Amino acid sequence: MSTSTPTPPTMAKGLEGVIAGESAICKVEQDALIYRGYEIADLAANASFEEVAYLLLKGDKPSTSELEAFNKILISERGLPETVREFLMTSGELVKNNSAVPMDILRTAVSILGHLDPECQDITPEANLRKSIRLLAKTPTIIGHMQNSIDGREFIEADDSLSHAANLLWMMTGQKPTPEAVKVMDVSLVLYAEHDFNASTFTARVIAGTLSDMHGAVTGAIAALKGPLHGGANEAAMEMLSEIRKDIGPENDAGKIQAWMDNAFTTKRKLMGFGHRVYKNGDHRAPILHALGRKAAEARGEEFVRLFELGEAVQTIMEEQKKIFPNVDFPCGMTYFTMGIPVPQYTPIFVASRMSGWCAHISEQHANNRLIRPRVAYTGPELRTWNG
Ligand SMILES: CC(C)(COP(=O)(O)OP(=O)(O)OC[C@H]1O[C@@H](n2cnc3c(N)ncnc32)[C@H](O)[C@@H]1OP(=O)(O)O)[C@@H](O)C(=O)NCCC(=O)NCCS
Known part of the structure; x- marks a missing residue:
């Protein structure tokens, strides 16, 4: 076999400073953080999380009627399949036995959702958008039911009159949150929604770049977000x-x-x-x-x-x-x-927001794909022979 493959000329540990692709979703620079053209302070002050999720997934801010339609689907998709509910009923025990932390439970629940999603294998833009909305809608329900199981109580069902942020707090606690608490949670979700090629999004894009499915890519992204150097x-x-x-x-x-x-x-x-x-x-x-x-x-x-x-x-x-x-x-x-939120749920809540950015990136990767496959600077032994 030829040994003439050229070695890449430079190596950047941790890919620091490497431009690894193009994206129209987000720009992260020291001078500004921008989601699809809008500066983060503008969004935090003026847009709801649902509006930001729409912006990320569809490219432009929604009109009033578009937002209404988006919210309607989002709310209608909050329920979980029975298999996932049954798994979540066991989650309290898993956490108590220290065999899992909430990020692990969330990762598994999202993975099971993939088995049960009729469009799991379909990576067309239309199917990806429908799956994005389903994943976004179901994540707070998973977190809520998991927390209910940890607290040893019956599942609190979603409240259709509440926003993404308010419903998340409601499902976790069984208490209707104050408008002030909802505002703080909503803004935190806006701030967490997207951040270009951070580790979890890049993970999702690497998975999507093999033409694998959205649920698989998001499952990998959750695993990446869990670490304390990132979302943890x-x-x-x-x-x-x-x-x-x-x-x-x-x-x-x-x-x-x-x-x-x-x-x-x-x-x-x-x-x-x-x-x-x-x-x-x-x-x-x-x-x-x-x-x-x-x-x-x-x-x-x-x-x-x-x-x-x-x-x-x-x-x-x-x-x-x-x-x-x-x-x-x-x-x-x-x-x-x-806000009284249990510490091990902080990173899962991050997922309830970042799901929007991940799904936008997975769809963008699928729509203009090239396999992501960098090189490595080999540091192992010199060539040697097995019998020598
Ligand atoms: C985020 C993070 C992983 C970035 O890592 P990075 O880009 O590889 O940064 P570096 O490790 O090269 O940091 C540069 C220098 O700052 C120091 N540094 C960076 N973050 C630090 C921290 N949180 N505490 C103490 N020192 C820190 C490093 O030790 C290094 O010092 P050195 O040059 O003397 O070795 C790193 O800052 C970190 O571990 N932060 C804590 C975890 C965290 O908050 N993660 C969330 C990120 S949004």
């Missing part, structure tokens, strides 16, 4: 703040916080919810969610304000001493905690 960071950030609180006690003593941070720096500990591959000078989404979360904390009471003050002290030290800025997962952890 919102849970990890809150766990880190809880650890700091335990170590320093109930007061936000500046000296103790500085000592905790000094120790983290000395031991080269990675602080969760900080840093980003693209945003080296700050994440556009973080201050938006921080402001909303802090307002919620002020309304909720002193304990929650103290949590935000602790987060702010940690952030100041990171920025001043390391020039490393918080990403969206840092304020998200504090915000979801303030």
